[in-house]
Amino acid sequence: MRRSFKFLLRPTSKQAAALAACVEDHRELYNAALEHWRTAYRKAGVTVRYGDQSGELKHIRADDPGGLGRWSFSSQQATLRRLDKAFGAFFKRVRQGRAPGFPRFKGRGWFDTVEWPKDGDGCRWDSRPEHPTATFVRLQGIGHVRVHQHRTVRGRVKTISAKREGSRWYVVLSCEDVPAEPLAASGAVAGIDMGVASLVTTSDGGQVANPRHLAATADRLAVAQRDLARKKRGGRRRRKAVVGVAALHAKVRRQRLDGAHKAALALVRAYDVIVHEDLRIVNAGRELIAVNPRNTSRSCARCGHCAKDNRPTQAEFRCTACGHVAHADVNAAINILRAGLALRQAAQAASREASPFRERRSHERSDSCDGCGGSLRTIATHFRICSEVIHL
Secondary structure (H helix, E strand, O other): OOEEEEEEEEOOHHHHHHHHHHHHHHHHHHHHHHHHHHHHHHHHOOOOOHHHHHHHHHHHHHHOOOOHHHOOHHHHHHHHHHHHHHHHHHHHHHHOOOOOOOOOOOOOOOOOEEEEOOOOOOEEEOOOOOOOOOEEEEEOOOEEEEEEOOOOOOOEEEEEEEEEEOOEEEEEEEEEOOOOOOOOOOOOEEEEEOOOOEEEEEOOOOEEEOOOHHHHOHHHHHHHHHHHHOOOOOOHHHHHHHHHHHHHHHHHHHHHHHHHHHHHHHHHHHOOEEEEEOOOOOOOOOEEEEEOOOOOOOEOOOOOOEOHHHOOOOOEEEOOOOOOEEEHHHHHHHHHHHHHHHHHHHHHHHHHHHHHHHHHHHHHOOOEOOOOOOEHHHHHHHHHHHOOEEEO
């Protein structure tokens, strides 16, 4: 299992300046590589590959030891891979007939992360294990930066990233071989509806209140924005005011993320099967079934009548056909649960019908796995089933 851990960095003033310079140099490298790609294709019709640019990077570093040469070669390769992935995604969208979205140059404020792809290569987690109380991470060209480690890191550290959010710096660890912690079965199922009046409403009537963090900070934010509007562009005071506004927005963002994680964790611990609207919810360890949200808030959970007039207000549901009255989000959650369980039953029936064919094919194919005796395709199907995620 792979998992990420994010910790606040406590850099000194010199280290903070070095971190900013590191990010800026990687941003300029990204933009230069993008310009190289565009120019080569426009003038010569040549497509530049990651390997070509990585080879040229060695000569650039040798000619600029005090600039690009002071940072980790691996982190700069990761920046070039980032551009290569952006082009890969661009060409994929073109083939699929979607809006292409050609890779763009990164301006200041749009490139805030530098990645070191391997612990020990230009970076080192827990670089001073002899320190009795503090944890440090060593980054090439920056030094040993103190980390506010508020929880234990599990698994094996694979990659290390430094990320800037406003005036704060964070380190993000991507760890492999993190032991999984299976949850005990609860025997409960629920449909959930995400709304405005309540953040989440379950089909059994439970509700998670919407804390409205932005509204709670609205007065302070309005004062900060008025102060920003009065400052002269390009001045030091305006930059300071911009930092103040960004800090307030960042606090609201952190509050929202914290509340969302806690609400999701409570639902995952309480229910074995969770049916939700298809709004890109990430698998949280239980069985998730995504259903089409169309008309779930307009259809009556009692008689099935669907009409716009069934929902006179945001919070009230009143069926115009049978007179059923309920909270609108509870009614929608019941509809979501029913639709999800029906799709689940249909998927299980289809799987049972296809199992004899899969077993026959497993003996016919030669690309088998000695550990389980099944074909590679059957193994992949088995892995998807064992992951306990149904996405319909």
